[in-house]
Amino acid sequence: MKNSKKILALLLAVIMLVTCFAGCGKTEADPVEGEPVAGENNEATDPKKEEVADDDLYVIDILVAGTSIDSSLDTVIGQYIAEEFGIAFNYIGYSGDIQEKQALMLAGGDYNEIQYMQYQTIVQQYMDAGVLINLDDYKDILPDFYKRFENEIPYWRIGSPDGGLYKWEGNAPRTYSTKADHLDMVVRSDVLEYYGYPELVSASDWIAFLEQAVKDFPTTPDGQPTVGLTAPLAASWGMQGIVPIGYEKGETYVACGNDYYTYNVKTEQFEDYMLNPEAKESFQFFNQLYNKGILDEECFTDTSDVTQQKMDSGRAIAVWYVDWGMGAANKALTEAGHPEMSYIELPFQLDSQIGQKYSLPATYVYPFMSYGLTDKCTEPEKVLKFINWCCTEEGQLILQSGFEGVHYTVEDGVRVPTDLRKECSLNSEVALREGLADGTSTHFKGLPVVFTAAPDGQPYNLSLESAYKDEFNLNDRQKEVFAAMGWESSNDWWDENASVANAGFSQACALDTTSDLGKIGAKMVELRVKYSANLLMADDFDAVWAELMAEYDKLDHEAVIDAMNATLEEHKASVG
Secondary structure (H helix, E strand, C coil), X not given: CCCHHHHHHHHHHHHHHHHHHCCCCCCCCCCCCCCCCCCCCCHHHCCCHHHHCCCCCEEEEEECCCCCCCEHHHCHHHHHXXXXXXXXXXXXXXXXXXXXXXXXXXXXXXXXXXXXXXXXXXXXXHHHHCCECCXXXXXXXXXXXXXXXXXXXXXXXXXXXXXXXXXXXXXXXXXXXXXXXXXXXXXXXHHHHHCCCCCCCEHHHHHHHHXXXXXXXXXXXXXXXXXXXECCCCCCCHHHHHCHHHHHHCCCEECCCCCCEEEECCCCEEEXXXXXXXXXXXXXXXXXXXXXXXXXXXXXXXXXXXXXXXXXXXXXXXXECCHHHHHHHHHHXXXXXXXXXXXXXXXXECHHHCCXXXXXXXXXXCHHHEEEEECCCCCHHHHHHHHHHHCCHHHHHXXXXXXXXXXXXXXXXXXXXXXXXXXXXXXXXXXXXXCCCCCCCCCCCCCCCCEXXXXXXXXXXXXXXXXXXXXXXXXXXXXXXXXXXXXXCCCXXXXXXXXXXXXXXXXXXXXXXXXXXXXXXXXXXXXXXXXHHHHHHCCCHHHHHHHHHHHHCCCCHHHHHHHHHHHHHHHHHHHC
């Protein structure tokens, strides 16, 4: 902030927000990428909106997921951005297959000024279409951007038709994210307590535990039928990715999305997804759950919203992968008078992985969240000057930590969160209005933010600091349970048993989806998805697997993986 008037205005905004949301319930819910949340505006929380709504305000449409507001002007930080830079964002939600939507937006010419592009295949389509602005042409107004990302930019140039720079990535580089990204098993804490807090890690542990739990807990306290384990398999990313994702819980492989390949961090080579023995073991785990009556039979048609409802009511004894739903569920359970049912997250490994280190991927690039400025932008210099500010120390701190004196104080050189900042992690409504909506990132998804340490040695986002993580994100019941289990923090197991597996820039590699090999790659995924439900419900798993492999071998899958590895080597050579 540059003057006292702005400081006063922001403080008044904060006071109004705190007054407006005093007594609101608490939640740590983290919406899913690719799943929309209904829009919600509240004019009463926009004390500065009229000040900045003038002819100089440039409003940018941007495709996002996981937001409950329609405009950046509904946030304190967004108001600051509007006042300082004359820029605001309209958030456009989406549903269904996001990559299909992004491809259709390109084909129809209705893409946004700042375009969200998920994975390198979509980035490549937009680059090849010539609709992205070459950032190198504006290098003189992007000094902090180029300095901030000097190590990443060579990777971001991969696939460029002319060597130019046409995108940036959110949440990259990633160093602090590793401890926050383990999507394992979510389980009701009262059920754990009933059995004396057993140690649960292996697939066999979980099967035995849940098999008994569905017998002892057939209903919720209000009489609703329970399910042992559920998951949103009908979500656009559900059956395709989260069933066999157990392969990434060991020390050898890291996830490459829901595609046809995995990445071996030991050999630094791509391998065929369906030939990965740990992926097969993941399918077998779910098959056992189904045949033992543990797996929720409705999960094959359940979206994320339905899964969330089963958590909110406590009907799900355990939930696979969906840890972002714990906050909303625990809030609902507490309001219903059952805080003792609050969910916590525990580790999971396949039986073959026990004794291995759990791989927590760190990466130089994160094309899952790629953004580019398009030819739809009529004021590229104005927008890019703002993008450059985002890359300054001031920009990173405001976007991720908020304002000094409002969201944090500095004591002996250490940033200490204020009560308001803590409330942002515990109360989603307050967080949204402040502009600090995501507990592990920032509300402004389209902007370049990093998951690294600031010069003061702390992460830019204080939610990622271990000293504050549990304080920010756990309710009293969760803290009580971890203490009863003898854990010093909710991350104890991963701190002791996990290691960082550097995936390098493997996620930036992709084949042209329009090429013959790219089309085969798509068929490899389609075949896996086609057979997934049959594998899960099979009486004779081996027979169905053999049938799948017979069909799979009709595809030239070896050539596809060879081409991926050739691409990988080319990219390694191009960046030195």
